[in-house]
Amino acid sequence: MVTWAKELAEVHAKHVLTPWAVQKRASGPMIVRGEGSFLYDSEGNRYLDLSAGLVAVNLGHGKEQVVQAIQQQAARLCYASPVFFHDQRALLAQGLSQCAPWSEGARVFFTTGGAEANEDAIKMARMITGRQKILSLYRSFHGSTLGAGTLTGEYRRFAGEPGIPGVVHFWGPYLYRSPFFSANEGEESERALRHLELVLLHEDPSRVAAILLEPVVGSNGVLVPPAGYLSGVRELCRRHGILLILDEVMTGFGRLGATFGADRFEVVPDMITFAKGVTSAYVPLGGVLVREGLAATFDEQPLWCGHTYSGHPLAMAAGLGALAAYRDEGLFERAGRIEEWLQRGLRELAKQSPLVGDVRGLGAFFGIELVRSRQTREPLSLWHKPLSQEMGWLQQQLLGRGVYAFCKHNVILVAPPLTITEEELQGGLEQLGETLRRLWEEPSFDLRRG
Incomplete structure (x- = not known):
């Protein structure tokens, strides 16, 4: 041995x-x-x-439920072009839409991981709004591909610089090492929001398509936002017609004690990106949940996003098995x-x-x-x-x-x-x-x- x-x-x-x-x-x-x-x-x-x-x-x-779902699907259909409809993709999209925080409904675009999901989300935001700028945090990680790496706000983005144009970073709350010299959570939330508003003012909010955030910053320190911060960001987005995208690659699927971090913080975004927990990482899968009012944009214009493995049958089966396990076991x-x-x-x-x-x-x-x-x-x-x-x-x-x-x-x-x-x-x-x-x-x- x-x-x-x-x-x-x-x-x-x-x-x-x-x-x-x-x-x-x-x-x-x-x-x-x-x-x-x-x-x-x-x-x-x-x-x-x-x-x-x-x-x-x-x-x-x-987890037997997920393993069996993969095995059964492998015996039936291992691949179909994304241009074809297939049962597992329809059922998983339905299941994920039912998990989403929007009463109006949602649609799902599938990718193979979180980096692709974040890149596709900002592409959609730019197509929907006609604006170009994207704001994301320092001390964040959104993936290591060129676009997602640019969105990332820590040193793992350096190898891909100069990256894609139009991405602006700003500071978020982190009371233990407050960039705003705050004494308590209330001050940290208020000053972080004031900082974001100032950044928006100097970038011209009418040019900003989206703000992309992790509800809880993940690999850069598990930074939990103070009360009122995420709802304050939501209000700034509403005021300026900016889309709010929550990167739930780490925080989704029960990690914070709710289906999504959006539920835990009672904040309703415009899109949610996901990966990891959707299949419990058994098969690579990611995607973008888009609220119906935005997804309907692509009923009349092309959706310029696509991947060879979008909606891959084995990944879809794994996702359905995982969703069943999450629900069956609470x-x-x-x-x-x-x-x-x-x-x-x-x-x-x-x-x-x-x-x-x-x-x-x-x-x-x-x-x-x-x-x-x-x-x-x-x-x-x-x-x-x-x-x-x-x-x-x-x-x-x-x-x-x-x-x-x-x-x-x-x-x-x-x-x-x-x-x-x-x-x-x-x-x-x-x-x-x-x-x-x-x-x-x-x-x-x-x-x-x-």
Whole structure:
């Protein structure tokens, strides 16, 4: 077994380009199986998936309902051109439209992932409004393709610059490191909205087609907006005839304790982009939910969006299987219970570790922000660079203790499958707490000097 695992690792290193990595330093377990909340590697080691992959495997691994749906569809029809209608696409579009927050109804355009969904959403916004500018946040991630990369507001966009024209970034609320020098959430919300209004004024709101936001900023820190912020953005959009697009690639499908983040924050956007959780990441699938009043625009003019795999039958079947599983097991709401476990467990962890500067989140989506000093709030890893040695060490030590956690910048994303048990989650948090203790005491980093 060990020999086979070593050979596989050598083949991987020789032939695979690993995303976001210096290739000579890329390493990791060779995962060969997943079941429930756990992954298993080629040497038989087990890892608790504390971040649901990349905040994607909402149903856990190996959910029979989804696997069977894929198998049955594979035996019947694996591909049909998007110009043809087919049953699975019609049924999934219907199911997703019924999940949407619009009383007027909705239509769905399918893509293969979140980046394509965001690009198609802004193309639609430009076609519908006749305007060109798109506003999105700094400290955001919307995908790594050229257009989605331009929408992104952090360092992963740099390789694609200058990118597409017409995208303007602005600052959103982040009380722990407030760009507005706010003392509380009320001030942060008010000042962030005032800043956005000022940006709109100087960009000319009549030229702005859409504002694109993550309801909770995901991989850039799990930044939960203060009360009133999203509704304030909605009002600014309404006032200026700007479309509001919510990027729910991470926050959709029960992650925040509701079907979509729009429901949790009681904000009604004009479009919702989705991916990841729609199939629990079993098959690549994304898309754009468009409220009916806007979708009807394309009844009289062409929709200039299209992909070879739009509405792919296997992806549609996986999506239908996933929707059935979410509903049958009440998983759109279950993150409310997980939120209680995480709040309790992470509060205790913050008490124990001086490295924890802030803990924040909603539902089954929390971030632990690590700092060198609570007084100075100096981050353990800089935001404009890859992971620091300390954060890389932390991630590797966690793997050695049987826990996978997605780390970005100086933040650990705790976003387990919605099917995780309290006992499984508690075990993962205990291992995380012990790893933080060891990091604090590790002499090669000398973090005690702060």
